[in-house]
Every structure is written in structure tokens, then in C-alpha cells.
Amino acid sequence: MALEYRMKYAQMKARQRKKIKPWYLKPWGIFSLVIIVMVISFIIAASIYIVRTAKEYNEQQLVEQTKREFVRYEQAIEGDINNISFGPEDATITVVKFTDFACPICAQSAPIVLNLKENYEDKIKFIHRDFPTQENSVDLSSGAYCANEQNSFWQYYQQLFNQQERFKNLQDEDLYIELSSLSKELNLDSTLFAECLSEQRYISIVANDFQDVEYLNLKGSPTWFVNSHPIEGHVSQDQFILLIDTLIRELN
Numbered sequence: 001m002a003l004e005y006r007m008k009y010a011q012m013k014a015r016q017r018k019k020i021k022p023w024y025l026k027p028w029g030i031f032s033l034v035i036i037v038m039v040i041s042f043i044i045a046a047s048i049y050i051v052r053t054a055k056e057y058n059e060q061q062l063v064e065q066t067k068r069e070f071v072r073y074e075q076a077i078e079g080d081i082n083n084i085s086f087g088p089e090d091a092t093i094t095v096v097k098f099t100d101f102a103c104p105i106c107a108q109s110a111p112i113v114l115n116l117k118e119n120y121e122d123k124i125k126f127i128h129r130d131f132p133t134q135e136n137s138v139d140l141s142s143g144a145y146c147a148n149e150q151n152s153f154w155q156y157y158q159q160l161f162n163q164q165e166r167f168k169n170l171q172d173e174d175l176y177i178e179l180s181s182l183s184k185e186l187n188l189d190s191t192l193f194a195e196c197l198s199e200q201r202y203i204s205i206v207a208n209d210f211q212d213v214e215y216l217n218l219k220g221s222p223t224w225f226v227n228s229h230p231i232e233g234h235v236s237q238d239q240f241i242l243l244i245d246t247l248i249r250e251l252n
Contacts, residue, residue, distance in 0.1 A: 076212040077225045078127055082205045084144070084153050086117055087125035092251040093244065096127045096225040098209070098218060101141060101160050102134035102168070105234050106222045110161040112237050116244070117154065123248055128157075130209040131221040136171050138206050143179045143193075145202035150188045159186065 077096050097113060099106040116126055130141040140160060147156035159182060160167070170178055176197055183193035196202075224231040226243065 073216075074228060076215045077228055079129055079209065079212065083209070084128040084148060085126060086121050088122065089125065091123065091125040093124040093247050094127065094225075094227055095124055095244070096129055098129045098131040098213060098221055098223045098225075100131045100133045100137050100221040101144070102137045102164070103131075103221045104164065107161040107164050109222050109234055109237075110158070112235070112240050114154070114158060115237060115241065120244060123252075124244065129212070130206045131213050131218065131223065132206060132210055133221060136167065136169075136175050138203060139171075139175050139179070139197070140167065141206045141209075142200060142202050143182075143197055145205060146193050146196035147183065147186065147188060149196060150192070152186050152188055155186050156182070 078094065079096075095116065097109075099109075113126065113128075116124065120126075130137075132138045132141055144153055144156050144160070147153050163182075167175065167178055176194065179197060180190050180194045183190045219232065222233070224235070224240075226247070
């Protein structure tokens with residue numbers, strides 16, 4: 001009986017061990033573990049994908065924002081089709097000058113612009129921008145666009161700088177009379193010129209230029225941009241022409 005008892009006891013222990021087998025070793029436990037591992041793997045993979053996608057999206061957004069800021073910067077420098085310019089549109093060198101007809105330093109550098117027009121008109125693109133700083137600057141700039149209606153912008157440009165003292169401290173009606181007198185000296189139709197000036201027909205162009213001045217945070221006039229690189233203040237004609245000649249050799 002002792003042997004039979006021991007056999008029954010062993011069988012009972014075996015059944016007991018089978019009953020208390022860990023759940024993860026049981027078929028349903030193994031299946032559950034597989035499902036859990038799959039779910040965790042999916043969550044990890046999804047998290048990695050989301051993080052990577054978000055990073056790529058942020059990087060793309062940063063690139064797009066940088067592109068937009070660069071385009072806005074270029075537009076602020078070069079203005080639009082309303083701004084007076086000369087030279088080929090596809091020129092490899094673009095020179096922009098923010099100037100004020102009432103600024104003495106701008107008058108000193110005006111011959112540089114006239115030199116560029118005379119000798120480099122087929123090699124570079126030049127864009128005139130207004131940087132009004134004085135009480136009468138806006139009217140002086142508006143007069144330039146009125147002269148441009150009669151194809152005399154550059155004649156007006158030259159004489160306004162040459163005779164800068166003549167218009168100094170003049171405002172409103174006194175300034176209009178003197179500018180109309182200048183238009184006669186330039187053989188313009190003074191009546192049409194006076195109408196254009198009194199209507200402030202081109203004040204929006206000058207205002208847009210000044211908005212770009214503020215956007216670019218320009219400190220003073222004149223401010224030049226040569227292929228978007230700023231040059232502040234007066235530059236001697238020799239230095240500036242040397243710069244342009246050097247760029248022409250290097251870029252063309």
C-alpha cells in the first residue's frame with residue numbers, strides 16, 4: 001500500500017504542478033504575450049513615425065518660412081514694377097539706391113547713379129527707391145514720378161540734386177510753385193506736371209518705399225544694395241565703379 005500511496009501522491013503532485021503553471025506558459029498566456037508585444041511594438045513604431053514626421057514637418061516649415069522671409073527681403077529691396085529702373089531684367093548685377101532728394105549726402109552720390117546710367121546701362125540693373133526723411137521729401141519724390149510721366153525722370157533727378165539748395169525748406173504751395181518752375185526749365189508741360197503734383201498721384205509709391213525702408217530697418221540715406229548686400233552712406237565714385245567693374249569681371 002505504501003508504494004500505491006506514493007504513486008497516487010506523485011500523480012497528485014503532477015496534477016497540482018500542472019494547475020499552478022505560470023499563466024504566461026499556458027497557451028492563452030503565450031497568445032496574450034504575443035498580442036501585447038505586437039501592440040507595444042506598434043505603439044513604439046507609431047511614436048517613432050510621429051516624432052520623425054513632426055520633426056520633418058517642422059524642418060520643412062522652417063525652410064518654407066526662411067524662403068518666404070528671403071523673398072520678402074528681396075521684394076523690400078527691389079520694390080515692384082512701379083519703381084524707376086534701367087538696365088536688363090536678367091542682369092547678373094542689381095544695384096538699388098534708397099535716396100532722399102533733400103539729403104545732401106545723397107546729392108554727393110547722385111553722379112554715381114548718372115555714371116551707371118551712361119556707362120553701364122546694358123550691363124547692370126539699377127533701381128531707384130525713395131527714402132524720404134525731410135518735411136518736403138515726399139513732394140520732391142512725387143515730382144520725380146510726375147516728370148517720369150513725360151519721360152524726364154533722370155533730367156529731373158539730376159537738376160533736383162544739382163539745385164538742392166533752391167528747394168531747401170520750401171513746403172506746400174511754395175514748393176509746388178518752384179517745382180512747376182523747374183518743370184518749365186526742363187521743357188515739360190508744366191500744366192500737366194502741376195496737376196500730377198497737386199493730385200499727389202504717385203504718393204503711394206513713395207509711401208510703399210518708406211514701408212520697405214522700415215521693414216529693412218535702414219538707418220539713413222543713402223543706402224545702397226549691390227546684389228542684396230547693403231552699403232550705407234556715401235561711397236566715392238571711384239570706389240563704387242571699381243566694385244561694379246570687379247563684379248562684372250567675376251560674374252560675367
